[in-house]
Each structure stands twice: as structure tokens, then as C-alpha cells.
Amino acid sequence: MKEQKNRMVNERDYKPDANYVAPDPEKEKIIIALAGMITDRYVAKLTHTIKPDDPEVWCLDEVLTKEEAKMLLSFKKTRVNLQLEEIAERNNMSCEDAKKMLDHLAWIGVIETNRENEDHHIQYDVPIFVPGIAEFMMMNDELVKQHPNIATFFNLITQMPLEGITPMVPLGGAGVGMHVIPVEKAIEAVNDSIPIEHVSHWLDKYEGKLSIGVCTCRRQQAMRGEGDGSVEQECCIGLGDLAEWCVNxxxxxxxTKEEAIAVCERS
Structure with missing residues (x-):
């Protein structure tokens, strides 16, 4: 992994062994292909220059079996919804076995479910890394205890996609990266806010299907010996199908909506 002088890391961050040799070359090849499919680093994606020591590779290699990586690769793209039957067929598995593997992949955080279809049944997709897999893995208490290097992965993968282009991004972001929605009081002095810029718009829309989980940013900072010393707390709110997935x-x-508003005001 080529180091960037402005990359924010510290002595507690994981660094892959430069002399590491993968014990299973076939798995390494599959993981590199999967990392290329998911990565938000579009130069690396388009030029097929993902390396074995890149964070996308060593992190996925830690948490996935070769068979699980193959299933994820069978999706071919991120954020494409597939039905259980199609996933099973693509992987020459029974629906029962495919469902079992999908459930475990969802537990890890590399498969997401939603009900964005006519009869609102469960369907599956592979999220991108940020926002997506990085946060989902950090929210899993047991997983980060088993694989503490995920904290370093989270730290790096939130920085690397915008390296080299951040100075060119105009004020407001131009749709690049994540969008911050201000809490109502922060909007009072703004004359041109629209409904979707208000937290209440989203809380009203998904009332009855809201969830809350641990703050992934605070967690990764604490694990890496950084942060302001504040205790880990629940302040990441899930909406709609994401809320259902987080709970499941x-x-x-x-x-409740009232509890969500209190979290927004507190945070």
C-alpha cells in the first residue's frame, strides 16, 4: 500500500507485513477481485491496481472465507438487488445453504437487505465500503473483538477514496462523499433549506422503523487510541429497511421518533 504523507494514522494502526505470502493463492486472487468490485477508490478500480497489502484486501481476507468471497463476487456489482433464488443458482447452492451463508455475511456486514420491491420481500445487495461495509463491521461488537484491525481499515478507507481530489471538491461537496444533514436548530439561520435537509423530514417518513446503534467513529478512534475520551455511545440512527437490517x-x-430527536439534539 503506497503511503500518503497526509494520511491520518498513528503507531497503533495495523500495518501489513511486507513479506507476507498468502497461504492460499486462489483465495488471494478472489479477494483482490472482490476488493476491486467493492472499492470506492475508482482509479484503483478502473486500472485494476488493487494490491495484496491494500486495506480492502487484507481486511476482507481476515473476515471472509474463500467460499463467502466467491458468493459476494457473484453479485458482480455493488448496490444491485438480487433475490435468494438467483444467488443460490449463481453459486450452485440450495436456497437453504445460500440463505445460511447470506445470513452470516449480513452478520459480518458485507451483505445488506432491503424491501425495495413491489411486495416488500427481503432481497440482498453488496454495499460499498463507505458509507456501508466499514461502518457495518465496526458496529458488530463480536466481530471487532475478533478482528481489531477493522478499526484501522475503517480509518483508512474513509480517507483513501478522496486522496488527490479533495482540493478540487467545491463547497457543499458536489455529491461527493457523505452528506451531513443539519439538526433543525442549525437550519434556523439558513434561508434556503428544503424539506429533505431537515432531520424531521426523515424521522417522519420512517417513523415506526427507526433504530439506533453504537457510534462507529468513536469506537474506531477509541480502539486506535485517539478521540476526545468520550465514552462509546449509541448515536448512529438507522432508517427504514436499514433499521430493520441493523436490528436483525x-x-x-x-x-421511537421522540428518542431519535433526543439523540440528534444530544449529539
Missing amino acids: TGRGHYI
């Missing part, structure tokens, strides 16, 4: 995979619990 043990990443959070349902809350």
Missing part, C-alpha cells in the same frame, strides 16, 4: 443483525435496537 444485532447492530442496534428500535427507537
Whole structure:
């Protein structure tokens, strides 16, 4: 992994062994292909220059088996919804076995579910790394205890996609990266806010299907010896199908709209 002089890391961050040799070359090849499919680093994606010591590779290699990586690769693209039957067929598996593997992949945080279809049944997709897999893995208490290097992965993968282009991004972001929605009081002095810029718009829309989970940013900073010393707390709110997924995979619990508003005001 080529180091960037402005990359924010510290002595507690994981660094892959420069002399590491993969014990399973076939798995390494599959993982590199999967990392290329998911990565938000579009130069590396388009030029097929993902390396074995890149964070996308060593992190996925830690948490996935070769068979799980193959299943994820069978999706071919991120954020494409597939039905259970199609996933099973693509992987020459029974629906029962495919469902079992998908459930475990969802627990890890590399498969997401939603009900964005006519009869609102569960379907599956592979999220991108940020926002997506990086946060989902950090929200899994047991997983980060088993694989503490995920904290370093989270730290790096939130920085690397915008390296080299951040100075060119105009004020407001131009749709690049994540968008911050201000809490209502922060909007009072703004004359041109629109409904979707208000937290209340989203809380009203998904009332009855809101969840809350641990703050992934605070968690990764604490694990890496950084942060302001504040205790880890629940302040990441899930909306709609994401809320259902978070609850089903043990990443959070349902809350009311009033509780969500209190979290926004506190945070």
C-alpha cells in the first residue's frame, strides 16, 4: 500500500507485513477481485491496481472465507438487488445453504437487505465500503473483538477514496462523499433549506422503523487510541429497511421518533 504523507494514522494502526505470502493463492486472487468490485477508490478500480497489502484486501481476507468471497463476487456489482433464488443458482447452492451463508455475511456486514420491491420481500445487495461495509463491521461488537484491525481499515478507507481530489471538491461537496444533514436548530439561520435537509423530514417518513446503534467513529478512534475520551455511545440512527437490517443483525435496537430527536439534539 503506497503511503500518503497526509494520511491520518498513528503507531497503533495495523500495518501489513511486507513479506507476507498468502497461504492460499486462489483465495488471494478472489479477494483482490472482490476488493476491486467493492472499492470506492475508482482509479484503483478502473486500472485494476488493487494490491495484496491494500486495506480492502487484507481486511476482507481476515473476515471472509474463500467460499463467502466467491458468493459476494457473484453479485458482480455493488448496490444491485438480487433475490435468494438467483444467488443460490449463481453459486450452485440450495436456497437453504445460500440463505445460511447470506445470513452470516449480513452478520459480518458485507451483505445488506432491503424491501425495495413491489411486495416488500427481503432481497440482498453488496454495499460499498463507505458509507456501508466499514461502518457495518465496526458496529458488530463480536466481530471487532475478533478482528481489531477493522478499526484501522475503517480509518483508512474513509480517507483513501478522496486522496488527490479533495482540493478540487467545491463547497457543499458536489455529491461527493457523505452528506451531513443539519439538526433543525442549525437550519434556523439558513434561508434556503428544503424539506429533505431537515432531520424531521426523515424521522417522519420512517417513523415506526427507526433504530439506533453504537457510534462507529468513536469506537474506531477509541480502539486506535485517539478521540476526545468520550465514552462509546449509541448515536448512529438507522432508517427504514436499514433499521430493520441493523436490528436483525444485532447492530442496534428500535427507537421511537421522540428518542431519535433526543439523540440528534444530544449529539
